Amino acid sequence: MSSTVSHLGHYQAKVARSRATSEPAWIRWSLIAIALAFLSLFLFIPLAAVFTEALRKGFETYIAALIEPDALSAIKLTVIAAAISVPLNLVFGVAAAWATAKFDFKGKSVLITLIDLPFAVSPVIAGLIYVLIFGLQGWFGEWLIDNDYKVIFAIPGIVLATVFVTFPFVARELIPLMQAQGKEEEEAALVLGASGWQILWRVTLPNIKWGLLYGVILTNARAMGEFGAVSVVSGHIRGMTNTMPLHVEILYNEYNYAAAFAVASLLAFLALVTLALKTFIEWQSARSARTTEQLSEE
Amino acid sequence: MSIEIRNIHKRFGKFNALNNINLDVPTGELVALLGPSGCGKTTLLRIIAGLEAADEGSILFHGSDATSRDVREREVGFVFQHYALFRHMTVFENVAFGLRVRPRKTRPSEAEIHRRVHALLELVQLDWLAGRYPPQLSGGQRQRIALARALAVEPKVLLLDEPFGALDAKVRKDLRRWLRRLHDELHITSVFVTHDQEEALEVADRIVVMNQGNIEQIGSPQDVYDQPASPFVYKFLGNVNQFHGRVHAGKAHIDTLALDIDDHHETDNTPAHAFVRPHDIEVLRERGTQPAFSAVVSYINAIGPLVRVELQRQDNQSIVEAELTRERFRELALQQGEAVYIQPRNVRVFLDVPN
Numbered sequence: 001m002s003s004t005v006s007h008l009g010h011y012q013a014k015v016a017r018s019r020a021t022s023e024p025a026w027i028r029w030s031l032i033a034i035a036l037a038f039l040s041l042f043l044f045i046p047l048a049a050v051f052t053e054a055l056r057k058g059f060e061t062y063i064a065a066l067i068e069p070d071a072l073s074a075i076k077l078t079v080i081a082a083a084i085s086v087p088l089n090l091v092f093g094v095a096a097a098w099a100t101a102k103f104d105f106k107g108k109s110v111l112i113t114l115i116d117l118p119f120a121v122s123p124v125i126a127g128l129i130y131v132l133i134f135g136l137q138g139w140f141g142e143w144l145i146d147n148d149y150k151v152i153f154a155i156p157g158i159v160l161a162t163v164f165v166t167f168p169f170v171a172r173e174l175i176p177l178m179q180a181q182g183k184e185e186e187e188a189a190l191v192l193g194a195s196g197w198q199i200l201w202r203v204t205l206p207n208i209k210w211g212l213l214y215g216v217i218l219t220n221a222r223a224m225g226e227f228g229a230v231s232v233v234s235g236h237i238r239g240m241t242n243t244m245p246l247h248v249e250i251l252y253n254e255y256n257y258a259a260a261f262a263v264a265s266l267l268a269f270l271a272l273v274t275l276a277l278k279t280f281i282e283w284q285s286a287r288s289a290r291t292t293e294q295l296s297e298e
Numbered sequence: 299m300s301i302e303i304r305n306i307h308k309r310f311g312k313f314n315a316l317n318n319i320n321l322d323v324p325t326g327e328l329v330a331l332l333g334p335s336g337c338g339k340t341t342l343l344r345i346i347a348g349l350e351a352a353d354e355g356s357i358l359f360h361g362s363d364a365t366s367r368d369v370r371e372r373e374v375g376f377v378f379q380h381y382a383l384f385r386h387m388t389v390f391e392n393v394a395f396g397l398r399v400r401p402r403k404t405r406p407s408e409a410e411i412h413r414r415v416h417a418l419l420e421l422v423q424l425d426w427l428a429g430r431y432p433p434q435l436s437g438g439q440r441q442r443i444a445l446a447r448a449l450a451v452e453p454k455v456l457l458l459d460e461p462f463g464a465l466d467a468k469v470r471k472d473l474r475r476w477l478r479r480l481h482d483e484l485h486i487t488s489v490f491v492t493h494d495q496e497e498a499l500e501v502a503d504r505i506v507v508m509n510q511g512n513i514e515q516i517g518s519p520q521d522v523y524d525q526p527a528s529p530f531v532y533k534f535l536g537n538v539n540q541f542h543g544r545v546h547a548g549k550a551h552i553d554t555l556a557l558d559i560d561d562h563h564e565t566d567n568t569p570a571h572a573f574v575r576p577h578d579i580e581v582l583r584e585r586g587t588q589p590a591f592s593a594v595v596s597y598i599n600a601i602g603p604l605v606r607v608e609l610q611r612q613d614n615q616s617i618v619e620a621e622l623t624r625e626r627f628r629e630l631a632l633q634q635g636e637a638v639y640i641q642p643r644n645v646r647v648f649l650d651v652p653n
Contacts, residue, residue: 185383185384188447191374191375192395
């Protein structure tokens, strides 16, 4: 009798435990179904649509839309804007993160808030700011015209707008990482006689390489995909100041759907590559963090 | 190289971290900065290293002013509490770092770097770990690598911040004996920070006891343990029983007892605290000729070489702690709840400072 009771007790304990840690099957499956439906509706179907629409009129039309001079010029401009803004924000981001994470100074929180500003400001406003400063009626407009410099409706304006909207990406990625790592290693290097540059190259950068790469990839994705801010300062001159997103818009407004989706598919492809790289980097940095932890526990 | 610390002040906002610190560390000595956390000992160590700047005062290395000298030019080796090994470099590269970052003119050749790094790794008995990465090492191994790395630049002064603080008890004991032997071999002027009095008493030539940004006492381990200069030092170094009473003409009056003391012969009826170490509490079955409290045995802990006995005084119910040798304990055959007499020896008295 007593053994039956104890068995029963054991069984009940087991049931209680599984109930305590998980929901009934029907709840679990409906949650998964809702999540999948949501993902399909908002991500998978649009992504598939981009590629289907792009290839609807055949592969030749698709290629033709991409190698057409205006499209090539848009691709070129997008790459230029990214090629300038990514290194700029890389340098700035590392410098800002280094300063805020490793040193204490007055106005540090103000600086961090300023770095975040582009996240808070609508990209269209960002573009407008540059029009107001460098445009024809802007603060420096007359001086720029007198000296024959073109900023607005030209490449410099596009680069400026891109730099502005991608400003926080690298710094935001690095600041928490560097704060968590502390400054003991840098101090150790300093006592051992290393100069500031040596510390940066040999100690700080190797420790943040994965976070840095992650930030760069996000910056690049945003730089190539930016629409609002660039749209304001570009002037939409075909073959001159059109980036890829702007080119897509023009083609679409001209009812040239096949070409619009062809160029859009390039941007979508870029997004997929970015995602793959991002996943790889997350996996890499998690792996190195995990081995570090495991081994240090031994 | 000797270190002289002159009138060092340091404030963090409103907090007084260091208050007019003066200290001489002669060449070749191993000195412990001992104190509770927040007493300013680490700040002082970092000021010596040049990682922190003092608000006032100066630091002299071998007689010459180093106050404004850059960290890199101070020729100090610093061992951090959490080792601060470069996690992305092998053990070999960690130790070689200080040599590799030298300007080309003074940088040793690759062969020389190899020779010196391996010599240092042998010194810390970890040559077989040269190819490993810091996360793959145990705490004790990391600490020894950190020491080898600090020694690689041939520092004139070695500074260690809580060098054994993050290690477990057994490793800590082994490693501090090993550090003592290493110091006896190398004779490098060394300062280490610790909050563990046992560690300071065992390893250091001299102990600097600090409290709230002030130096309470400087002396050999024997001195600070046997002749504490203040109630703080008394309480910080080992267990102690504290009694409150009055001092009058060379006698300490603690409640009903009048105990003979060595000094304060001129003192007239002044409030004071008396301190007695647990091993100076004599436990007796019969009342002797000396003044004694009557007490009841309230707790016995007989683990280890000494038997710890807690006694409750019968006059005011306060607890007195005594330490007896195993022999004495057997002789007395004490049982919990028994009535005994306790007789304080070597009473040390500090007069209450009027506020």
